[in-house]
Amino acid sequence: MxxxxxxxxxxxxxxxxxxxxxxxxxxxxxxxxxxxxxxxxxxxxxxxxxxxxxxxxxxxxxxxxxxxxxxxxxxxxxxxxxxxxxxxxxxxxxxxxxxxxxxxxxxxxxxxxxxxxxxxxxxxxxxxxxxxxxxxxxxxxxxxxxxxxxxxxxxxxxxxxxxxxLKVRAANPQALTAVVSHSHNDAPTEAFLSGLNITERSSAGSAVKFLAVAEGRADVYPRFGPTMEWDTAAGHAVLEAAGGRVATVNGTPLSYGKVESGLRNPGFVAWGPAILAETQGA
Known part of the structure; x- marks a missing residue:
C-alpha cells in the first residue's frame, strides 16, 4: 500500500x-x-x-x-x-x-x-x-x-x-444531449427539458450522470427530485473542475452544509457549458 x-x-x-x-x-x-x-x-x-x-x-x-x-x-x-x-x-x-x-x-x-x-x-x-x-x-x-x-x-x-x-464540451444550443435519472425521473424534469432543444437523451444512476457531462458526453443533467448533499458533492466538484456548473432552479450555485434542511438539496441543473446556464436562467 x-x-x-x-x-x-x-x-x-x-x-x-x-x-x-x-x-x-x-x-x-x-x-x-x-x-x-x-x-x-x-x-x-x-x-x-x-x-x-x-x-x-x-x-x-x-x-x-x-x-x-x-x-x-x-x-x-x-x-x-x-x-x-x-x-x-x-x-x-x-x-x-x-x-x-x-x-x-x-x-x-x-x-x-x-x-x-x-x-x-x-x-x-x-x-x-x-x-x-x-x-x-x-x-x-x-x-x-x-x-x-x-x-x-x-x-x-x-x-x-x-x-x-476531463473537460466539458462546447454545446450546440440547437442540439443538446441530456442525461436524466434512471430511477427518479419526474414530471418537472420533463417540463424543464421540453423548454430546451434536446435531440439526444440517456438515463443513468448515481453520480455517473455528473461524469457524463464532465466527459463531454452530455450537456445538461436536471434533477428536481430529492437528493442529499452526499449524493451530489463529489460529482459537483468534478464537473465544476471540468468547466461545468451546478445551479439551483433560481440560478444560484448549489451550496453545501445546509444543516437547517438536514443536508437536503433543492432541485438543481448540472450544465456543461456555463453560458447555457446563464441564457436559460437555470
Missing part, C-alpha cells in the same frame, strides 16, 4: 488526497464488487430506501481511511451519519455506494463518492464506478481527470495511473 501521509495544516493537500483516497476507493470498490454477483442482504431504511452489506463494507473502509488521513476534518457519511452541529467550514461528505438500486439490479452505474466541502462549495471530489473501472477526481484545485482503476483489495497508487483531463 502506498504511503498516504496526513492532511495537515491550514490548506487542503490535493496531491495527498488523490493518493490516499484513490487507495481507499480501490479497496472499497473491491469490497462492493465482492457482493455484486451474490447479493444476499438488502434492508430498508426508515425512508424505505435500500441498504446492503456492500454499502456498509465500503463505508467502513472509507471512514477508516479518512480517520487516518484527515482526523481533524469532520465526516458526514450516508449510512453512519455524523454530527451536523459540528461541521464547521470544512468537512467531508461520503456516499459509500451511490446508486444502491442500480447495484441491486446488477447495473454498472453505481459509484463511490467522496467530497471535501469548504465554505459551502465542494472543493475536492472523487467519483469511482468500480464496475466500470472508472475513476474521476480533482487532483488539483480547478483540475479534473479520469483514469482506469480496477477494484483492488490491496489498494492502488494514484501516481501509477495514467489520468487524462
Amino acid at each position: 502506498p504511503s498516504q501521509g496526513r492532511a495537515t495544516g491550514s490548506d487542503f493537500d490535493f496531491v495527498r488526497s488523490a493518493s490516499a483516497l484513490t487507495d481507499a476507493a480501490a479497496r472499497a470498490g473491491a469490497a462492493i464488487m465482492a457482493h455484486f454477483q451474490s447479493l444476499t442482504e438488502v434492508e430498508l431504511k426508515s425512508d424505505q430506501s435500500p441498504v446492503t452489506r456492500a454499502d456498509k463494507d465500503s463505508e467502513a473502509i472509507i471512514l477508516a481511511a479518512l480517520a487516518a488521513f484527515a482526523p481533524h476534518i469532520p465526516v458526514i457519511s450516508e449510512e453512519a451519519g455524523g454530527a451536523l452541529a459540528q461541521l464547521g467550514r470544512r468537512f467531508f461528505l461520503v456516499d459509500p455506494l451511490d446508486g444502491t438500486r442500480e447495484f441491486i439490479d446488477k447495473r454498472t452505474d453505481f459509484t463511490i463518492n467522496i467530497a471535501l466541502v469548504e465554505d459551502g462549495r465542494p472543493r475536492f471530489g472523487l467519483v469511482y464506478a468500480p464496475a466500470r473501472a472508472l475513476l474521476a477526481l480533482t487532483p488539483a484545485d480547478g483540475v479534473a481527470v479520469k483514469a482506469e482503476l480496477r477494484p483492488e483489495p490491496r489498494g492502488a497508487d494514484f501516481s501509477a495511473l495514467r489520468p487524462t483531463p
Whole structure:
C-alpha cells in the first residue's frame, strides 16, 4: 500500500488526497464488487430506501481511511451519519455506494463518492464506478481527470495511473444531449427539458450522470427530485473542475452544509457549458 501521509495544516493537500483516497476507493470498490454477483442482504431504511452489506463494507473502509488521513476534518457519511452541529467550514461528505438500486439490479452505474466541502462549495471530489473501472477526481484545485482503476483489495497508487483531463464540451444550443435519472425521473424534469432543444437523451444512476457531462458526453443533467448533499458533492466538484456548473432552479450555485434542511438539496441543473446556464436562467 502506498504511503498516504496526513492532511495537515491550514490548506487542503490535493496531491495527498488523490493518493490516499484513490487507495481507499480501490479497496472499497473491491469490497462492493465482492457482493455484486451474490447479493444476499438488502434492508430498508426508515425512508424505505435500500441498504446492503456492500454499502456498509465500503463505508467502513472509507471512514477508516479518512480517520487516518484527515482526523481533524469532520465526516458526514450516508449510512453512519455524523454530527451536523459540528461541521464547521470544512468537512467531508461520503456516499459509500451511490446508486444502491442500480447495484441491486446488477447495473454498472453505481459509484463511490467522496467530497471535501469548504465554505459551502465542494472543493475536492472523487467519483469511482468500480464496475466500470472508472475513476474521476480533482487532483488539483480547478483540475479534473479520469483514469482506469480496477477494484483492488490491496489498494492502488494514484501516481501509477495514467489520468487524462476531463473537460466539458462546447454545446450546440440547437442540439443538446441530456442525461436524466434512471430511477427518479419526474414530471418537472420533463417540463424543464421540453423548454430546451434536446435531440439526444440517456438515463443513468448515481453520480455517473455528473461524469457524463464532465466527459463531454452530455450537456445538461436536471434533477428536481430529492437528493442529499452526499449524493451530489463529489460529482459537483468534478464537473465544476471540468468547466461545468451546478445551479439551483433560481440560478444560484448549489451550496453545501445546509444543516437547517438536514443536508437536503433543492432541485438543481448540472450544465456543461456555463453560458447555457446563464441564457436559460437555470
